[in-house]
Structure formats: structure tokens, C-alpha cells
Amino acid sequence: MPDTTIEDLGIRKIFNSRGEETVEVEVYLTDGYGRAAAPAGASRGSHEVVYFPNNDVDLAISTFEKSVAPDLMGLDASIQGEVDARLEEIDGTENFSRIGGAVAIAMSMATARAAANALEIPLYQHLGGTNIRDLPYPLGNVIGGGKHSRGLGPDIQEFLVLPYGAQDIYSALKANIEVHRTVFRELVKADPSFTGGRNDEGAWSARISTGTALEILSKAVKEVSSKMGFEIGIGVDMAASTLWNGEKYVYTNEGVSRTPKEQLEFVKGLIEKYGLVYVEDPFYEEDFQSFAELTDSVGDRCLIVGDDLFTTNPSRLSRGIKEGAANAIIIKPDQIGTLSRAWEAVRLAVSNGYIPVVSHRSGDTEYETLAHIAVGFGAPIIKSGVLGGERMAKLNELIRIQDYMGKVARMNQSLPQRLRR
């Protein structure tokens, strides 16, 4: 057996896909090595862990070198829970505000990577076991708006595609890319000033309304779906905390404001009119009540997904489950700081019939780690864009994982089962 004792640790400052500073951690084992880096969000939930103490990357790095790393030496990297628990202990706060959540998640992921390398198994297998054979459906951002487009595009942050009828990962990815391409052709017609610009996540950035975005996306999906021969659904991430002003949801582009009641009717109307199968954060991050009302009325035909609402936090998810607030949860390991906590959220979600959606951040890294996390955690959906180097790193890794699995590989059937009901 290889020796997976942590012998040495390193940390450095690198840049994420948005050009922001982030941290990369290196883990040296007696018989192995692993490395990982932390992504960052633009529309962050207020219950996420603190990225860097005092917002200071350099302070996070010196804290790691002085008071985190020495305490981790000698631990066994193959026992993920122990390393993660030690990180929490060293930090001593609820939200990693002392050592920084970005450092914690980079350390946590690098540990898993190092152990998998030492054991000579793929990371997804180290995380999920040898019986893993299900691949997640890729959920991709096609048209961007909201905070991701400086408020100049549609008010809704993301218009998404989900090819839930695909039989293999390659066709699923191909479908998303075809939809992205088809939408480009339509945007050129709809917005004469459209330059072909894309936002941080590779989604098209055009000055169009929410209605136009949904019309264009629906049309493109219909076309690609009949060409590819399987079902493709559409959805949105409303990131409604960014629309909420304390009283109403403000749609700047549309020039209207909506009360929570009006917001509920508006979202229901969109689900009805466009047959949306996925709606993320339709209300601001404290409004469990409206989430519950929406889930109650359309949860049988649409995934109602909490991102800022839950922030991958098991105790916020527990509350959501009690109140019937959603039927799916975004899992962003960086929101909660360790793989163990993210895994706890996944288990809680699955045992209560919630679909876990493993997700990237708008400022991501060139690492492919997220693909292994999604597969290892058995998530039916991975949200990682459609195009862009840092997105492709994860999506292409799914193709490799499918190849590695060989004949037993299959798409996670719990998703189409749920959506075809």
C-alpha cells in the first residue's frame, strides 16, 4: 500500500479565469502529490464562507504557512474527513473567517487529489467508490444577464440548457454547444449592436429582454433537439438576491418592480409559457416561504433550485427540507469550505429527494477537479458552462471519465425519470 501521510504543503497565489487573485495548494505525501485551486463567485450568497480573512489573499497565505500547514503535517490524506475536520478545528469559526474559505477548499481538494494519485485511482473513484458508473447531465449557461452582464443584458442572470434525453456525455455536450451556436445566429438578428461578446462564463452577452432571450433559447433548443433526436430542456438562474432591494424585485432592463407575490406569479408564468425544467434562486436568499409556495405549485414538473438560499450549507438545507422550500440544491464546495461538508449536503439532499447540482463559479480555474466531484458525489447534474477553457477543462474531463469507465458508464437516469414524470 502506498504511504499517504502528508509530508509537506505549499501554497501560492495564482489567477482565476476572471483575472482575480486566488490560491493554489500543493500537497506532498510520502508516496504521492496533488494540487488544487479555489474558484470565486460574482453573485455570492451572504451565507457563504469568507474567502480570505480581511479580504486579503496575502494574509490568507501567511496564515496558512504559519498556523495551518504545520498542524496538518503527518495526517493521512486518504482519510478526507480527518483532514477537513482538522481544518475546521484550526480555523475555529463557523465560516472560515480566520484561515479563509478559499484556502480551506483548495487544501481539501488538493488532499483528495493527492490521495487519489497515490492510490493510483481516478479522483471520482476515491470520492465515490468503485461502483460509481453514473455521469451527470451538463447544465450550461447560454445567454447571460443580471450581475454577470453589468445590468445591461436581460435582468435574469443565466439562461440555461439541459440535455436530459442524451444517452452519453459526448452527445450531451455536443447538444449544448449546438444550442450555444444556434443562439448566436439568432442574437445577431435580434440585436444589431451584438458584437459576439461573451461573459465570464462564456454565455452570450447581448442587450435583449428576458422575453427575447427565452424565445431565442426555446427556438434553438427545439431545432437542436430534433436534429440530435433527444429531449433538451431549458432553465434559468434568476439569482434573485441581486434583484431584491429589500422590498421588491427590481428589473432594471424591463423597467418594472415586482412584489414577492408578483414575483411568484411571474416565475410561474415563465415556467408555464416556456416549459422551463429548471429554475434557480427565483427569490432572494432569505425567502424560504415563497420558495415553498413555488415548489408546492410547480415542483412536480420543474426543478426549483436553491443556490444563495442554501449556500451548500447542511443546516440551511435542513431548514429548506422542513419547509419544503425546493427540490434541488446547488453544490458549490467553495461555498462551504471543505469536500466533507459539501458531501454532507449532498447526502442530506439525496436522502430527502432533492437533486444535487454540482456547480462551478463564474470566476473559475483551469482545474478539472469539479468533474470528479460531480461524478464521485453521484450528482445527476453538473453546472459548468458550455464554452471557455476553464469550463471545457471540466466538461472534457467528463468525456475522459466516461471512456475510463468503459461499457458500464451511463447517464444518471434519476434526472430524466424526474423530468418526464
Ligand SMILES: O=C(O)[C@@H](CO)OP(=O)(O)O
Ligand atoms: O449564481 C451562480 O450560480 C454562479 C455560477 O453560475 O454565479 P457566481 O459564481 O457568480 O455566484
Ligand SMILES: [Mg+2]
Ligand atoms: Mg446561482
